[in-house]
Amino acid sequence: MRGKVAVIGVGMIKFGELFDKSLETMVQEAYLNCLNNVDKGIDPKEIKAAWFGQWSGGFIGQGAQSGQSLASFIGNRDIPVTRLENGCPTGGDTFRHACLGVASGLYDVVLALGAEKMRDKPSAESLGGAGSGGGAETGSHPAWMMGQGGPAIQALHATRQMYELGYTMEDFARVAVKNHHNGTFCPYAHYQFEVTIERVLGSYVVCWPLHLFDCCPQTDGAAAAIVCRADLAKKYTDKPVYVLGSNVGTDHSQLWDRNSLVEQLSSVKAARGAFEMAGIKPKDVDFGELHDCFTNTELMNIEDVGFARKGEAARMLKDGEFDMHGRLPINPSGGLKSHGHPIAATGLGQIFEVVTQLREEADKRQVKLKKGIGVQHNVGGPAFGVSVFNILSRSQ
Amino acid sequence: MIGITSYGAYIPWHRMDRQLFLKAWGGFAMPGERAVAYYDEDSVTMAVEAAIDCLRDIDSHTVDGLLFATTTSPYKEKLCSATMALALALRRDIQTADITSSLRSGTTAMNFALDAISSGRANSMLVTASDMRLSPPSGMTEQALGDAAGALLLGKDNVIVEVQGSHSISDELAATWRGETDTFIRSWEDRMTMDESYSKVMPEAMEGVMKKCGLSPKDFAKVVFDPPGDVRRHGRVAGELGFEPAQLLDPGGLFMSVGLLGSAMSFTMLVAALEQAKPGDKILFASYGNGADAFVLQVTDAIEKFGERRGFHKHLESKKMMRSCNDYLRWRDIVPLDQARRPERGHISVAANWRERYVDLGLWGVKCRRCGTPQYDYGGMTTTPIRVCAVCQAVDDFEDYNFARKKATVFSFTHDMLAPSLDPPTSVAMIDFEGGGRSLFDLTDRDPDQVQLGMEVEMTFRKVFADRGLNNYFWKARPIRC
Structure with missing residues (x-):
């Protein structure tokens, strides 16, 4: 697939608590933004297939949204559309499947769109439901203990990071400080305010040792990308972005089967495979959008995908290496910490950011490009056992 | 006599x-x-x-x-x-x-x-x-x-x-x-x-x-x-x-x-x-x-x-x-209380509870005969036979293994303030059983301030919740009582 697929347009909506917007209106807005983003223009009829990232139908009480929902929402019912759900990596994996559709030779131009309505539920209920796998209700199974939502699972990791790696709550808080700062420059972010270490550590404990500001918010959102055959890209845009590598990594579906809680092997495998496909190394990357659903998770991700040795991310963060103008900017968009985590929209929102940065259109949050390569990463699902890693470049 | x-x-x-x-x-x-x-x-x-x-x-x-x-x-x-x-x-x-x-x-x-x-x-x-x-x-x-x-x-x-x-x-x-x-x-x-x-x-x-x-x-x-x-x-x-x-x-x-x-x-x-x-x-x-x-x-x-x-x-x-x-x-659920805004509990499935009765009520797991790993995921008592070992991929080669009387140590833990509970926080611990096997359980009869890594725990049979008059019983971990 390396170099065979190009992104010609990306679009997203401002993430937030969009009480006045339905799934349908969010999808349409992201889709129209995406069409408008194709700078030389595109006839919607040129899109020959689509993948619809949609994680939970249960949250909106209207059941699971199948492929035809997207076809219907965008008024294009003559193309195949497949709904895709793959835990928190749903968005990144929806993008990957659109790329596979082009790389297979079957389609020239396809659409990947992810949307999630999280806030038709009160935030705590939304978060609790997210832990249960997207239903509107949590486990009826006797073995389903209440403390099994995302925060509790990541808190179990954080406890081990503190014990094994010597990380502190202050180290975790520094991730929030950095990403909130970056988020103030991103017009699409849910949160656009600064936080201090003191404010993070002074916020109430959600799941010890994680505080409120260690967690990303519950947010509505939608984002999309149009990809095409690389050799056709210049017809649509002067600034195509090419897909160099793309991979999904998996691990145990039960947390307790994993040997380590300071490493998520799903991320390790996803990144390793994508780098192999791309034929590049982590040091060749200019910046990354990594899945910071919780602050401790970002530190783990930085290490797992190969940007730092295990146990060194906290120090490198403290030294400013991952700042927007540091050696390797991580989450210049503000990440999930600022944008929130509308599950299926998250990954495509990160793709939006990576493409925008590579086109040097990121305005005040523009990072410095050296090799012109950026990466997108999600990790999640039960026991954080599934991860997606996409490598994008401005040159083929 | x-x-x-x-x-x-x-x-x-x-x-x-x-x-x-x-x-x-x-x-x-x-x-x-x-x-x-x-x-x-x-x-x-x-x-x-x-x-x-x-x-x-x-x-x-x-x-x-x-x-x-x-x-x-x-x-x-x-x-x-x-x-x-x-x-x-x-x-x-x-x-x-x-x-x-x-x-x-x-x-x-x-x-x-x-x-x-x-x-x-x-x-x-x-x-x-x-x-x-x-x-x-x-x-x-x-x-x-x-x-x-x-x-x-x-x-x-x-x-x-x-x-x-x-x-x-x-x-x-x-x-x-x-x-x-x-x-x-x-x-x-x-x-x-x-x-x-x-x-x-x-x-x-x-x-x-x-x-x-x-x-x-x-x-x-x-x-x-x-x-x-x-x-x-x-x-x-x-x-x-x-x-x-x-x-x-x-x-x-x-x-x-x-x-x-x-x-x-x-x-x-x-x-x-x-x-x-x-x-x-x-x-x-x-x-x-x-x-x-x-x-x-x-x-x-x-x-x-x-x-x-x-x-x-x-x-x-x-x-x-x-x-x-x-x-x-x-x-005792004697007085009506302000309800936390949390997801509704799903209804108990009698079919699922019956199928997994040895696993849930008996805390039966399996031990792989090939790699020797005790596993609590599923299986046990041949009612829902595990077919493939999660560790070594051996097929149909297990013996039943009971975790209920095994002591364990805390590998990691958290105190969840978000999970609805009649006595928050919900303390959750990942524990390592003596003799092998790791799993995640609620921690009960604990003083949250006293919970630490490496702490010894034992299993205790508890009521997890009730639905339509039916109790869901399961096991929790607790610090060794005495």
């Missing part, structure tokens, strides 16, 4: 100073403390605890029957002892029965068990008595009651206490009752019921069994019988029968430390007495409730080699004092 071959007891970790009732309601506080079952406990889980204590060094497959005695069965229809049999890893070809509705259901069950053994239908019967009675808030009875369980194993081999005789009286009187639609117990005026029933029926049963065995009060090292609502009446009855105070197992001590334990009272008192008993001791044992059952017991030499139990005294010493009466009201 037929008699008691083992005993066990259980007292919940939480205790409430009766002064807290005074602070909450005003009026008058009785002296002492009462035992309070945690929000995830009920008469079934406490009976399982007492039974585990009783079976501590005994092969559960030698047990031929299980009787559950209580006045507070969680079900009007559905057998609790069948649930308990899975938690205790008993055989399938056994008699299980719930003996309910009477405060002397424990001794009634004991009589049935003795009959089953003497008839040759069973060699070994496990009898549990457990109660968690509810009285309307703010009354004296609320202060007086306590939650606990006791267990006796009866059999023919290795008898530590021989049962030499028994005598029963039936007596019709509504001293205490709970109607079909009642949540709380009701009772008639104390003095009338004690004068006309307890004070007459208890001596009748005890004199009856002494006469049958040709014994008189001076022949007994100990007299163990449960008190009525007014504990002072117990001593008066004993005195009138001709017993000296030194012969009595004084229920006043229990009242001051745990409360009146319902159908568990007689067994708990007997366990407390047996912990001090010496070979050759004769014990007169009786229990009251719509009549009375009395027994002549004789302690044998085997009691000197009897293994370690937590029993009454160790459980008594291991305790956590509660902060307020509000906690008690919350745990």
Whole structure:
């Protein structure tokens, strides 16, 4: 697939608590933004297939949204559309499947769109439901203990990071400080305010040792990308972005089967495979959008995908290496910490950011490009056992 | 020889100073403390605890029957002892029965068990008595009651206490009752019921069994019988029968430390007495409730080699004092509470619970024969056979492996303030079992400030939640109790 697929347009909506917007209106807005983003223009009829990232139908009480929902929402019912759900990596994996559709030779131009309505539920209920796998209700199974939502699972990791790696709550808080700062420059972010270490550590404990500001918010959102055959890209845009590598990594579906809680092997495998496909190394990357659903998770991700040795991310963060103008900017968009985590929209929102940065259109949050390569990463699902890693470049 | 071959007891970790009732309601506080079952406990889980204590060094497959005695069965229809049999890893070809509705259901069950053994239908019967009675808030009875369980194993081999005789009286009187639609117990005026029933029926049963065995009060090292609502009446009855105070197992001590334990009272008192008993001791044992059952017991030499139990005294010493009466009201779901904005609980699937009954109720996992890894994910007891090893991919090569009695250490933990709980935070621990195997469990009976990595824990059978009248039971981890 390396170099065979190009992104010609990306679009997203401002993430937030969009009480006045339905799934349908969010999808349409992201889709129209995406069409408008194709700078030389595109006839919607040129899109020959689509993948619809949609994680939970249960949250909106209207059941699971199948492929035809997207076809219907965008008024294009003559193309195949497949709904895709793959835990928190749903968005990144929806993008990957659109790329596979082009790389297979079957389609020239396809659409990947992810949307999630999280806030038709009160935030705590939304978060609790997210832990249960997207239903509107949590486990009826006797073995389903209440403390099994995302925060509790990541808190179990954080406890081990503190014990094994010597990380502190202050180290975790520094991730929030950095990403909130970056988020103030991103017009699409849910949160656009600064936080201090003191404010993070002074916020109430959600799941010890994680505080409120260690967690990303519950947010509505939608984002999309149009990809095409690389050799056709210049017809649509002067600034195509090419897909160099793309991979999904998996691990145990039960947390307790994993040997380590300071490493998520799903991320390790996803990144390793994508780098192999791309034929590049982590040091060749200019910046990354990594899945910071919780602050401790970002530190783990930085290490797992190969940007730092295990146990060194906290120090490198403290030294400013991952700042927007540091050696390797991580989450210049503000990440999930600022944008929130509308599950299926998250990954495509990160793709939006990576493409925008590579086109040097990121305005005040523009990072410095050296090799012109950026990466997108999600990790999640039960026991954080599934991860997606996409490598994008401005040159083929 | 037929008699008691083992005993066990259980007292919940939480205790409430009766002064807290005074602070909450005003009026008058009785002296002492009462035992309070945690929000995830009920008469079934406490009976399982007492039974585990009783079976501590005994092969559960030698047990031929299980009787559950209580006045507070969680079900009007559905057998609790069948649930308990899975938690205790008993055989399938056994008699299980719930003996309910009477405060002397424990001794009634004991009589049935003795009959089953003497008839040759069973060699070994496990009898549990457990109660968690509810009285309307703010009354004296609320202060007086306590939650606990006791267990006796009866059999023919290795008898530590021989049962030499028994005598029963039936007596019709509504001293205490709970109607079909009642949540709380009701009772008639104390003095009338004690004068006309307890004070007459208890001596009748005890004199009856002494006469049958040709014994008189001076022949007994100990007299163990449960008190009525007014504990002072117990001593008066004993005195009138001709017993000296030194012969009595004084229920006043229990009242001051745990409360009146319902159908568990007689067994708990007997366990407390047996912990001090010496070979050759004769014990007169009786229990009251719509009549009375009395027994002549004789302690044998085997009691000197009897293994370690937590029993009454160790459980008594291991305790956590509660902060307020509000906690008690919350745990019992007695007052309507502000509801956390959390996802609705799904409904219990009877099909899924049945399919995984050994896994969930018995805590059965598997051990891979090829790589030797114990695994708790699924499988166990061949009902839902695991086909592929999660570690080495071996196919269909497992043996059943039980985690319920294994100790473990905390590998990681969190205190979840978000998860709805009747006593937040929800403490969650990933634990490593001794001998291998790792899993994630709620941590109960814990002081959140004391939880740390490497802490030793053990498994305890608890009620996770209820749905449409059905209880979901499962196991939790707790710091080693004592």
